[in-house]
Every structure is written in structure tokens, then in C-alpha cells.
Amino acid sequence: MTSFVPAANPATHGLLVDDDQLYLRTLQRSLARQGLETVTASDTPSALLLARQQPPAFALIDLKLGAESGLTLIQPLRALREDMRILLVTGYASIATAVEAIKLGADDYLPKPATVQMILRALGEDDDGPADDGELEPPDAMTPISRLQWEHIQQAMHETGGNVSAAARLLGMHRRSLQRKLAKRPSPGA
Numbered sequence: 001m002t003s004f005v006p007a008a009n010p011a012t013h014g015l016l017v018d019d020d021q022l023y024l025r026t027l028q029r030s031l032a033r034q035g036l037e038t039v040t041a042s043d044t045p046s047a048l049l050l051a052r053q054q055p056p057a058f059a060l061i062d063l064k065l066g067a068e069s070g071l072t073l074i075q076p077l078r079a080l081r082e083d084m085r086i087l088l089v090t091g092y093a094s095i096a097t098a099v100e101a102i103k104l105g106a107d108d109y110l111p112k113p114a115t116v117q118m119i120l121r122a123l124g125e126d127d128d129g130p131a132d133d134g135e136l137e138p139p140d141a142m143t144p145i146s147r148l149q150w151e152h153i154q155q156a157m158h159e160t161g162g163n164v165s166a167a168a169r170l171l172g173m174h175r176r177s178l179q180r181k182l183a184k185r186p187s188p189g190a
Contacts, residue, residue: 013054014038015077017047017070018062018089023113027060030116044068048076055081058123062112063090063097071097074104087122089114092185094151096158153181 012035018024019042028038039056041047043065051059059077061070074086088101091112098109108122153171160166168178 012036013056015047015051015056015059016040017044017059017065017073018042019065020062027114027116027119031119034116034120044070044073047073051077051080056084057081058085058087060087060089060114060119061106063088063101064092071101071104074101074106078105085123087114087119092150092154094154094158096155149181150185153178157182 014031014036016024016028016031016038017040018027021042024040024042028040031038039050039054041050047059047061059073061073061077063070070088070090074088077084077086085108086106087108087110088097088106089110089112090097101109110118110122153167156167156170157164160170164178164182165175168175171178
């Protein structure tokens, strides 16, 4: 699904790429309240088509787009417009994917759900004024231990090329225990 919203000011025109339609629509409305007009796409071909039609000033890309990876969009988008701010967002953050995103040319890496204030700061648009209506603002809290554990596991999986047995050895746990933990992926908000 794609939507086109012509930008009145090219400096405020952005591209949002996410397969979560509810999050995508909510984020688009919240950014519009801040004066940022965006187009949306839910997959990489649609995102590239929209970006080629009107290269955006910024792109906010989800890491996981169904079976695709948002990482594959970074270099083609950068080739379209060198000064584009590229932000990668994910509900399954890990140090390994953050490093990979930055190496590929992303300007920033944000945990999902990324709040409007976080996005504005990453875009350099935040004036540190009052927050918007708070529609996407989560309560202030530390990262849950289940999320930290999941990120640590994902880093081990990345370092071992996805080999569950090798990752289990690296983590010092039984392979079946690791498989159970992998099957219980925490929700993006956790």
C-alpha cells in the first residue's frame, strides 16, 4: 500500500516505510501536526517507486518489512539524494543491526515505537518545546529485561550467522533453551 501526499515544502517532505499499517498511519498524522508531510509505503518496491518520483528530505524505515529487510533500502535511497536523512527504526533493536545500518549509510537508528519527539530530534527539527499530543509517547520507563535479553540473543545470532547451536554455545546455554527463547519474541513495546 502506498499513499501520495504532495509536499508543500520539499524540505519537510518525507518517506515512511513500515508494514504495520496502524503505526504508519498514526505516525503520518502525528508528523503532519508538526508540519512534516509524508508519503507512505509498506514494502521496498513501493518505497523506491515513491522515492524516485519525488526524492524525500528524510526517510524513516522499519528494519523488518515482512520477509524483507529495511537495510536494503538505505543505499538506493542515499543514491537518489545524498542529503537525505535516513532513520532506521525497529522493535527488535540490536547493536549488530545498528552498526550495520550506520555502515550502510543510515543517519540514525531508533527503537520502535519511535516517538514524534525522538524522530524530530533525529531529524534536527526538535526545538525542545512541549511535546505534541502524546499520541505515540510511551511512559518513561527503563527497557524491560525481556527486551534486553532478546537484543543480546539477536546479537549472538548475528555473530554466528544465524546458527542456533553456535549462538547457544556463545551465550552459555542449551540449544533447546535458546530455541524456546527465540520462539517467545517479546512484543515491540516490551
